[in-house]
Amino acid sequence: MQLRSRAWRDGELIASDFDLSELDGYLADASVLTWLDVCDPHGSVIVKLAEELQLDPHAVEDAIAPRERAKVTRHATHTFFTCYSAELGENAAGLPELTTGRISAFVMMNGLITVRVARGTAIDMDVVLQRWEEGGLLGHGVGALVHGLLDVLVDGHFDAVQVMDDKLEEVEDLLFADAVQTREVQQRVFALRKALVRLRRAVLPMREVVAGVMRERLTGHWQPSRELDGEFNDLYDHVLRASEWTESLRDMVASVFETNLSLQDARLNMIMKKLASWGAIIAVPTAVTGWFGQNLPYWGFSDSWGLWQSVVLIVVGTVGLYWLFRRNDWL
Known part of the structure; x- marks a missing residue:
C-alpha cells in the first residue's frame, strides 16, 4: 500500500505526505484544501478511513471491488465517483493492446480522497499533481482537484483514440497493398476490435460521470465555485468529442472488417x-x-x-x- 497527500491554503502548498493521523485536522480546517491518495489499500486501512470520515460502506466497497462500472453517487457526507483511464500500446506480438486503470474518489467539502487499485495500468498521479499545480485553480476549492483529475483521464482517452485511429490507417494501407498479407490484416483487425470494445467501456461512461460531477458540484456537499464553470463545460465538451470519435472508430473497424472479407472474396x-x-x-x-x-x-x-x-x-x-x-x- 502507498499513501500520498498534499494540503494547500489559498493555492499554496503547506504540507506534503503528512501522517494519516493529521488528516482529520486538515479536513476540519475550512481554509485548507486536502488531498489523500491511497494505492492498493489494505482492508484495515480503508475501513479505518471509512469510520473516521464517515464514508458510506457501499461506496468503500465499490472503490476496492474489481470490475466496478464507472458512476457517480451522492451519499450523506460526500460524493463518490469511479472511472477508468485508457492507454493503447502493443503486446509482445506487435499487435494493438489496450490497458486500463481505475481510480475512485470521495469528494468532500474541502477534501479529495482518491483510491487506486493497481490492476492493469496504474494511473500516474504525478501527472495529475502537475496539472493541479500548473492550472492555477487550487484557490477555487475541491472542484479544481476534481477537474484536474478528470481532465487528465479524458486527455488519456483522446490519446488512446488517436493512436487507434492511426492503427486503423495502417491496416487500411495493408488492405490495399500490392503484396497480400491476409493473416496479418486479420490479426490486426481482431486486435483492434478487441481493444475498441475495452476502450468504449472506459470512454462512453465518462459522459455520465462528468455530467454527474457537474450536477453534484452545484447541488452536492462541496462548495461550488462559479469560476470553474467554464473549465467543467470545456471538460464536458472534450468528453463528448472523445465519445463521438470512439463511436466513429467502431464504424471504421466494422468497415475495415467487411472490406477485408470483400477483398478476400474478390481475390x-x-x-x-x-x-x-x-x-x-x-x-x-x-x-x-x-x-x-x-x-x-x-x-x-x-x-x-x-x-x-x-x-x-x-x-x-x-x-x-x-x-x-x-x-x-x-x-
Whole structure:
C-alpha cells in the first residue's frame, strides 16, 4: 500500500505526505484544501478511513471491488465517483493492446480522497499533481482537484483514440497493398476490435460521470465555485468529442472488417477465374494429343504432315484461348 497527500491554503502548498493521523485536522480546517491518495489499500486501512470520515460502506466497497462500472453517487457526507483511464500500446506480438486503470474518489467539502487499485495500468498521479499545480485553480476549492483529475483521464482517452485511429490507417494501407498479407490484416483487425470494445467501456461512461460531477458540484456537499464553470463545460465538451470519435472508430473497424472479407472474396474469384482459364488452355493440347494418340487410322496417319497438323492445332488453340482470356481480363 502507498499513501500520498498534499494540503494547500489559498493555492499554496503547506504540507506534503503528512501522517494519516493529521488528516482529520486538515479536513476540519475550512481554509485548507486536502488531498489523500491511497494505492492498493489494505482492508484495515480503508475501513479505518471509512469510520473516521464517515464514508458510506457501499461506496468503500465499490472503490476496492474489481470490475466496478464507472458512476457517480451522492451519499450523506460526500460524493463518490469511479472511472477508468485508457492507454493503447502493443503486446509482445506487435499487435494493438489496450490497458486500463481505475481510480475512485470521495469528494468532500474541502477534501479529495482518491483510491487506486493497481490492476492493469496504474494511473500516474504525478501527472495529475502537475496539472493541479500548473492550472492555477487550487484557490477555487475541491472542484479544481476534481477537474484536474478528470481532465487528465479524458486527455488519456483522446490519446488512446488517436493512436487507434492511426492503427486503423495502417491496416487500411495493408488492405490495399500490392503484396497480400491476409493473416496479418486479420490479426490486426481482431486486435483492434478487441481493444475498441475495452476502450468504449472506459470512454462512453465518462459522459455520465462528468455530467454527474457537474450536477453534484452545484447541488452536492462541496462548495461550488462559479469560476470553474467554464473549465467543467470545456471538460464536458472534450468528453463528448472523445465519445463521438470512439463511436466513429467502431464504424471504421466494422468497415475495415467487411472490406477485408470483400477483398478476400474478390481475390478468390480472381484465382478461380485464372485456374479456369489455364484449365481451358491446358485442355486444348490434351484433347489434340489424345485424338492423335489413338491407335486408329486418322487423316494424316503415319505421315509427317499429320504431326505438323497436331502441332498447329495445339499452338493455335492455346494461343487463341490465351489471347481471348487476356482480352477479357481473366488472366
